[in-house]
Amino acid sequence: MGAQEKVLIVSDDATLAEDFRSKVAAEFPQNQVIESSEVRREIVRLKPDIVLLHEPKEGTSIQLLPYISKEVPDALTIFMTERRDPIRTRDVNRAGAFDILFLPDEIHALDDVLTQAVKALKSKSAQEAAAATFSWAQGQVVTFYSGKGGSGRSLIASTLAQTIGLDSNASVLLVDLNLQYGGLETILKIDSSRNIFDLDPVLNELNDNHIRSVTAVEASSQIEVLPSPRNAEIAEQITEDHVQRLLRTARLYYDYILVDLPTEMTTLSYTVLEESDYIFYVMIPNMLSMSVFRTVLDLFSKLGIDPNDRLQMVLNRISRDTEISHKDVNRHFLFPVIANLRDDSKKIQQLINQGNLVRNSRKERGISFFARDVQKLAGWLLKQQNSQTV
Numbered sequence: 001m002g003a004q005e006k007v008l009i010v011s012d013d014a015t016l017a018e019d020f021r022s023k024v025a026a027e028f029p030q031n032q033v034i035e036s037s038e039v040r041r042e043i044v045r046l047k048p049d050i051v052l053l054h055e056p057k058e059g060t061s062i063q064l065l066p067y068i069s070k071e072v073p074d075a076l077t078i079f080m081t082e083r084r085d086p087i088r089t090r091d092v093n094r095a096g097a098f099d100i101l102f103l104p105d106e107i108h109a110l111d112d113v114l115t116q117a118v119k120a121l122k123s124k125s126a127q128e129a130a131a132a133t134f135s136w137a138q139g140q141v142v143t144f145y146s147g148k149g150g151s152g153r154s155l156i157a158s159t160l161a162q163t164i165g166l167d168s169n170a171s172v173l174l175v176d177l178n179l180q181y182g183g184l185e186t187i188l189k190i191d192s193s194r195n196i197f198d199l200d201p202v203l204n205e206l207n208d209n210h211i212r213s214v215t216a217v218e219a220s221s222q223i224e225v226l227p228s229p230r231n232a233e234i235a236e237q238i239t240e241d242h243v244q245r246l247l248r249t250a251r252l253y254y255d256y257i258l259v260d261l262p263t264e265m266t267t268l269s270y271t272v273l274e275e276s277d278y279i280f281y282v283m284i285p286n287m288l289s290m291s292v293f294r295t296v297l298d299l300f301s302k303l304g305i306d307p308n309d310r311l312q313m314v315l316n317r318i319s320r321d322t323e324i325s326h327k328d329v330n331r332h333f334l335f336p337v338i339a340n341l342r343d344d345s346k347k348i349q350q351l352i353n354q355g356n357l358v359r360n361s362r363k364e365r366g367i368s369f370f371a372r373d374v375q376k377l378a379g380w381l382l383k384q385q386n387s388q389t390v
């Protein structure tokens with residue numbers, strides 16, 4: 001009698017996939033083959049116990065590991081690759097793989113590894129150990145979006161990144177995807193000519209060293225910033241693949257990946273929104289912004305971007321003259337309002353004009369009202385993470 005465990009074979013090579021299937025079929029009658037592009041759509045439905053993840057020759061499957069562990073946390077993944085590279089092996093382990101097999105020679109060890117996996121699934125302590133490994137690679141992608149320009153995305157994203165960097169132990173990567181004009185480099189006084197497109201030659205084997213080689217560190221908060229190329233020609237060459245691989249790899253190494261998106265809906269923005277754990281919709285509460293937000297929600301629905309459970313509203317530039325209250329916003333939209341950031345024009349303008357940052361050190365005195373409100377927002381975000389891991 002065969003084993004009860006469900007085995008899912010993920011491979012883009014039909015011949016090899018059949019070969020793997022024939023190797024496991026006798027012992028594991030419940031088996032199935034899918035391609036790597038189907039993982040995101042199918043993994044929850046198939047709910048495998050063991051995943052044989054075969055990496056295509058051109059391309060990388062490491063980024064799928066965090067997905068699999070997030071969607072089916074009890075499953076054990078055996079990573080099969082033709083590339084023997086110590087850094088990649090380390091990454092595969094960090095990303096929570098149960099084991100790694102180097103093809104073609106180690107295929108004969110598949111039976112052994114499967115037996116061990118079945119044992120591990122059966123023993124509770126092994127499961128706990130696996131769960132501990134899986135808690136790696138759970139970096140959260142938080143995207144700042146708005147259908148209306150000038151609503152404060154860049155200022156909020158950069159201040160939140162600094163606040164997390166200063167007030168917690170979490171690591172932060174802040175990414176500026178306003179590829180033509182940028183913005184974050186001015187707010188954070190960053191001078192760097194490296195950008196996301198410099199990752200192009202290493203995209204298939206992307207790791208933390210590559211990412212660090214293109215980021216700049218903001219000195220006071222130690223956050224890493226990936227600035228915009230601020231160049232239309234380079235911007236045109238950046239594809240969804242660059243963005244998707246960057247985000248998926250970054251999840252392995254950073255606790256929070258904050259992304260500042262432009263207002264236009266492009267395939268890049270779509271990709272980022274789809275990858276996001278949180279979509280912080282930034283809005284200055286007035287009639288026009290509410291109507292734009294409705295249009296954005298229509299567009300999300302047409303494009304198949306599901307905002308439920310992950311879109312939060314961040315209200316900005318709140319003052320005595322604010323047209324529409326938090327309560328009014330709540331009446332019109334079902335999404336939670338998680339922040340009311342006060343308008344502090346005088347102070348913020350003064351800081352930026354004098355070449356200062358919004359935040360400069362831990363426990364800093366006399367920070368702006370705005371920065372204090374962002375501290376509360378950081379508290380909200382950090383609390384979500386804690387409640388997820390408990």
Ligand SMILES: Nc1ncnc2c1ncn2[C@@H]1O[C@H](COP(=O)(O)OP(=O)(O)OP(=O)(O)O)[C@@H](O)[C@H]1O
Nearest residue numbers: 149150151152153154155317342343344345348370
């Ligand atoms: N709460 C606030 N108090 C004071 N000034 C603010 C506040 N929020 C944003 N601003 C100012 O409003 C302007 C627009 O903010 P920011 O550039 O962050 O918006 P954005 O949404 O990124 O805009 P863009 O569409 O140009 O990318 C900036 O000058 C910023 O300093």
Ligand SMILES: [Mg+2]
Nearest residue numbers: 153154178183
């Ligand atoms: Mg901006």
